[in-house]
Amino acid sequence: MTGRALLNQAAALGLSFCAEALADLIDQRDDYIQRVDAKGQRYLNALARLPGTEPSSLDLDADWVRIGEAADLAASQRAALLAVLEDYRPWRKGPFRLFGIDLDSEWVSFLKWNRVKDRIASLADRRVLDIGSSCGYYLFRMAAAKPALALGLEPYLTYYFQYRLLQHYAKVPGLFCLPVKFEELPPMPGYFDTVFSMGVLYHRRSPVDTLVGMRKVLRRGGELVLETLIIDGEGDLALCPAERYAKMNNVYFLPTVPCLSNWLRRAGFDHIRCLDVTRTTGAEQRRTGWVQTESLSDFLHPSDPTRTVEGYPAPLRAIFLAQVG
Numbered sequence: 001m002t003g004r005a006l007l008n009q010a011a012a013l014g015l016s017f018c019a020e021a022l023a024d025l026i027d028q029r030d031d032y033i034q035r036v037d038a039k040g041q042r043y044l045n046a047l048a049r050l051p052g053t054e055p056s057s058l059d060l061d062a063d064w065v066r067i068g069e070a071a072d073l074a075a076s077q078r079a080a081l082l083a084v085l086e087d088y089r090p091w092r093k094g095p096f097r098l099f100g101i102d103l104d105s106e107w108v109s110f111l112k113w114n115r116v117k118d119r120i121a122s123l124a125d126r127r128v129l130d131i132g133s134s135c136g137y138y139l140f141r142m143a144a145a146k147p148a149l150a151l152g153l154e155p156y157l158t159y160y161f162q163y164r165l166l167q168h169y170a171k172v173p174g175l176f177c178l179p180v181k182f183e184e185l186p187p188m189p190g191y192f193d194t195v196f197s198m199g200v201l202y203h204r205r206s207p208v209d210t211l212v213g214m215r216k217v218l219r220r221g222g223e224l225v226l227e228t229l230i231i232d233g234e235g236d237l238a239l240c241p242a243e244r245y246a247k248m249n250n251v252y253f254l255p256t257v258p259c260l261s262n263w264l265r266r267a268g269f270d271h272i273r274c275l276d277v278t279r280t281t282g283a284e285q286r287r288t289g290w291v292q293t294e295s296l297s298d299f300l301h302p303s304d305p306t307r308t309v310e311g312y313p314a315p316l317r318a319i320f321l322a323q324v325g
């Protein structure tokens with residue numbers, strides 16, 4: 001569901017205190033998408049062309065999130081849906097099985113989810129924020145635990161519209177996504193029980209300030225689930241790439257595990273635990289038919305896969321849990 005649907009439920013969700021500021025933000029962004037952004041307009045038109053059908057089943061608690069069955073669509077409807085799915089490429093996060101169509105995304109996202117799902121506080125009845133929610137793969141997985149609210153933030157319109165398309169059919173209650181950046185949210189002090197920040201912190205120029213922002217939206221005792229790129233090592237150090245890292249020009253800091261613990265502590269978190277450190281391999285990130293761009297193998301050094309093409313250590317990711325005391 002979209003921002004308007006969220007506002008309609010603002011009172012029930014305890015959001016009245018910031019509903020006006022949220023409404024302004026949502027209106028501004030919707031207006032931009034509808035009147036200014038050519039891609040946004042194209043995506044909106046494509047949404048309107050989606051075949052009308054109801055999924056006969058839904059499975060959010062499976063590695064392949066399943067929405068509907070092949071038999072729910074006539075052949076012409078399947079062709080119409082496929083055309084929109086292709087227009088909405090690249091499908092980076094997933095996988096999904098949508099009315100029998102296998103959306104095999106670039107990332108095998110259940111590998112990350114399976115690393116966290118049994119280690120975090122139960123999401124049942126909680127208010128959950130997923131910063132950088134992409135197409136909503138993790139939001140759908142979270143929804144299986146029946147949170148009171150699962151709110152995604154995804155400013156990149158291709159991924160935001162992928163979420164819109166999936167939720168258009170899935171209609172999962174309590175699940176919302178806004179096409180905005182975390183920094184654009186109005187103040188929501190202590191509102192959330194759990195905040196997920198996965199794959200986002202290395203894109204931030206001021207990671208400690210970003211962590212402070214996350215701490216502020218969490219209630220006392222609330223939990224941060226943080227996943228980010230790191231480097232090996234015991235020192236209190238971070239790598240700051242000169243320009244690009246794995247061909248990305250928006251990667252700023254890759255800390256060691258001790259350095260990331262320091263950032264969290266200095267941002268005001270306690271009970272800080274590193275749950276997992278995993279090297280990213282071609283089993284987790286690879287090109288598929290739904291991704292027309294480069295993938296991991298193109299980002300690694302051709303003669304030394306332990307290095308990126310720039311010569312930096314190859315992608316290594318850590319998952320941390322931290323609490324607000």
Ligand SMILES: C[S@@+](CC[C@H](N)C(=O)[O-])C[C@H]1O[C@@H](n2cnc3c(N)ncnc32)[C@H](O)[C@@H]1O
Nearest residue numbers: 131132133134153154155156181182198199200
């Ligand atoms: C590498 S992807 C990670 C997606 C997903 N969370 C995961 O772990 O697979 C980072 C996502 O964060 C979004 N993003 C980047 N900066 C953001 C910000 N300031 N606020 C919210 N989302 C952001 C990007 O558009 C992108 O979809």
